[in-house]
Amino acid sequence: xxxxxxxxxxxxxxxxxxxxRQPALSDVPFIVVAKDRGRLVITAANxxxxxxxxxxxxxxxxxxxxIPGLQVIDDRPGQAAKLLKALGEWCIRYSPIIxxxxxxxxxxxxxxxxxxxxxxxAYLKEIVTRxxxxxxxxxxxxxxxxxxxxxxxxxxxxxxxxxxxGQATALLxxxxxxxxxxxxxxxxxxxxxxxxxxxxxxMPRSVLRRRFGESLLLRLGQAxxxxxxxxxxxxVVQPYQERLPCLEPICTATGIEIAIQRLLEMLCNRLRxxxxxxxxxxxxxxxxxxxxxxxxxxxxxxxxxIHHLFKLFELKIAAIEPALGIELxxxxxxxxxxxxxxxxxxxxxxxxxxxxxxxxxLDKIGGKMGAATIHRYLPDEHHWPERSIRPAxxxxxxxxxxxxxxxxxxxxxxxxxxxxxVSAPVPDYPPMLFRYxxxxxxxxxxxxxxxxxxxxxxxxxxxxxxYNVEDEHGQRYWLFRLGHYAGGQGNQWFLHGFFA
Amino acid sequence: xxGTKKDIIDQLQKxxxxxxxxxxxxxxxxxxxxxxxxxxxxxxxxFPTGAIHEFLSAEPEHAAASGGFIAGLLKTLMLxxxxxxxxxxxxxxxxxxxxxxxxEPDRVIFIDLHREKDVLWAMEExxxxxxxxxxIGEMQEISFTQSRRLQLAVEQSRVTGFILRSDPRKLSATxxxxxxxxxxxxxxxxxxxxxxxxxxxNVELLKVRNGNPGIWKMExxxxxxxxxxxxxxxxxLEEQSRMAG
Numbered sequence: 001x002x003x004x005x006x007x008x009x010x011x012x013x014x015x016x017x018x019x020x021r022q023p024a025l026s027d028v029p030f031i032v033v034a035k036d037r038g039r040l041v042i043t044a045a046n047x048x049x050x051x052x053x054x055x056x057x058x059x060x061x062x063x064x065x066x067i068p069g070l071q072v073i074d075d076r077p078g079q080a081a082k083l084l085k086a087l088g089e090w091c092i093r094y095s096p097i098i099x100x101x102x103x104x105x106x107x108x109x110x111x112x113x114x115x116x117x118x119x120x121x122a123y124l125k126e127i128v129t130r131x132x133x134x135x136x137x138x139x140x141x142x143x144x145x146x147x148x149x150x151x152x153x154x155x156x157x158x159x160x161x162x163x164x165x166g167q168a169t170a171l172l173x174x175x176x177x178x179x180x181x182x183x184x185x186x187x188x189x190x191x192x193x194x195x196x197x198x199x200x201x202x203m204p205r206s207v208l209r210r211r212f213g214e215s216l217l218l219r220l221g222q223a224x225x226x227x228x229x230x231x232x233x234x235x236v237v238q239p240y241q242e243r244l245p246c247l248e249p250i251c252t253a254t255g256i257e258i259a260i261q262r263l264l265e266m267l268c269n270r271l272r273x274x275x276x277x278x279x280x281x282x283x284x285x286x287x288x289x290x291x292x293x294x295x296x297x298x299x300x301x302x303x304x305x306i307h308h309l310f311k312l313f314e315l316k317i318a319a320i321e322p323a324l325g326i327e328l329x330x331x332x333x334x335x336x337x338x339x340x341x342x343x344x345x346x347x348x349x350x351x352x353x354x355x356x357x358x359x360x361x362l363d364k365i366g367g368k369m370g371a372a373t374i375h376r377y378l379p380d381e382h383h384w385p386e387r388s389i390r391p392a393x394x395x396x397x398x399x400x401x402x403x404x405x406x407x408x409x410x411x412x413x414x415x416x417x418x419x420x421x422v423s424a425p426v427p428d429y430p431p432m433l434f435r436y437x438x439x440x441x442x443x444x445x446x447x448x449x450x451x452x453x454x455x456x457x458x459x460x461x462x463x464x465x466x467y468n469v470e471d472e473h474g475q476r477y478w479l480f481r482l483g484h485y486a487g488g489q490g491n492q493w494f495l496h497g498f499f500a
Numbered sequence: 501x502x503g504t505k506k507d508i509i510d511q512l513q514k515x516x517x518x519x520x521x522x523x524x525x526x527x528x529x530x531x532x533x534x535x536x537x538x539x540x541x542x543x544x545x546x547f548p549t550g551a552i553h554e555f556l557s558a559e560p561e562h563a564a565a566s567g568g569f570i571a572g573l574l575k576t577l578m579l580x581x582x583x584x585x586x587x588x589x590x591x592x593x594x595x596x597x598x599x600x601x602x603x604e605p606d607r608v609i610f611i612d613l614h615r616e617k618d619v620l621w622a623m624e625e626x627x628x629x630x631x632x633x634x635x636i637g638e639m640q641e642i643s644f645t646q647s648r649r650l651q652l653a654v655e656q657s658r659v660t661g662f663i664l665r666s667d668p669r670k671l672s673a674t675x676x677x678x679x680x681x682x683x684x685x686x687x688x689x690x691x692x693x694x695x696x697x698x699x700x701x702n703v704e705l706l707k708v709r710n711g712n713p714g715i716w717k718m719e720x721x722x723x724x725x726x727x728x729x730x731x732x733x734x735x736x737l738e739e740q741s742r743m744a745g
Contacts, residue, residue, distance in 0.1 A: 355631030375610040403599040412564040413594035447695040474686035475561040500568020500699045
């Protein structure tokens, strides 16, 4: 595909942003300063200050001498990167692949995007006007390579749009700084009187390499499209993603429903053709005020059923706040899986865990109540009762071990064993009676003890001697004594469960 | 004349069953639920699957007994690899114990919620899902309207629902097909043998739609329900009332 790039240059990024935040600064000269080797150095100056001879890199004291009443504002480190990231995210409406170009630019990969706005000229104009109306002083250029677009946006005089054939010609009259060279290389070129790209572009490559190093050739090659240049996108483009821009901002629940329905239709048709299904999906709404609202769903098994996925999103609509309106919906599926081919069964008993209906039901419950409410347990290789089960990771996971059935286990197990008072006169015999919640139970029948040792590699403490007892009313309990028999009232006894 | 009258009444009773949403299972469908003499108490002497059963349990001991009894019923319901959902707010059921009643604990999905309203919502949604064998919901109380909603869901999907009510003081009428109360009974062993015997329960069928309530003594033995002592419900009933009087 034919590549096209746009670079945007924010000429006064920091100062423009400060003016937007504090409109009072718009008609006074001001500078932004940072400490450097014990003195204050200007990191940014607004256009009024620049017109009077203040430049970036100058000492703040000198600038104050030039302009009386100059406002000085402290620099916040990392502010430019933060601003560029926010602006880049805003620019996603123009192209999905946006990269930050520190300290003051953005790079857009606009291959195949411009025709949506009619023409390249209209497209570039739209970007520039929108950014200017926000209050940023920007210059933008479009070319086949990042290098050329960068050069034209910073130094171009004629036209911001460079046709594919005119790459090299457009570069010729520009100064060497347009090639993004290191300062040492620039100085050397300056010393040799090479003030324009045209004066060295035709020199033999070996000469250039010997004199100025590999980096000049690399930058030149990148500008001319002979070398590849990789940009790091701000947001990784999901392979399964659908976009729905809206003519009018959407701010009603019905509107959001329609948007979800449309997006799901587009995405699910594509997934069905590829035999895949959604495991997780995220709906993002880009609001007018620049914020992004999102809702995420997850499924227990891959699904491309529009009806089912819509049901899941429907539960989340109430949480989406449209505020003044949403102008762009994006539906992403970060996790997709192959959908198992379902053979229609003519008759079956109860299909159980593999049933589609069960998976959809669990999605619905998980979507409304949270996935943490759903549990399924598998046996674990521990004798300690609390650790004898572990939660299953997925609906399809099969138990690795068999469920043990050789020892009696209570139907109801208390999460925390509750202390009881007992009368246990005979060592290593079950107690005669015990008191639980103020009620005395006389033990008529008992089994045990079953000694369960604590797993010393996991925790310290005494072992438990479990007794399975039945009282005079036939109610069956699971009691245990902590540690060895100590005589008298020395032992702690607990009630841990109820048998059926 | 009396004969025809009886026929008419029988016919009307059957019609009422149908109007109430009760669909009798086909003859060859099940070999019974394994409850033995208790099944005779139900209409057509068939345990109604695809209906709502409620269990009353005031004490945790009774809840444990009800849990065991339901697990025994689940064994038959989940026979062909079916799955079931156990919805509760403060769950204390210990999954490995289900194995003793012939249920694979990994085929039971537990839903732990915080509000009773959510339990009812989840239960209604689950009862609409035809892929499940049974749905068990633990709640404190249920109103008539709520139970009617569950009953309507069940009529479509033919899933069996069990409600465990832990607060029977506020006993209200419900649309459930049957109301049970399971209490533990002292176990008995062969003469002279020490230890605790098989789980034994006093099974009270307090209400059953178009059936005959009764009281039975049951034991879980050798992987199935076994009636203990006198099998006839009425006889046990008499004995109980005599003891009470």
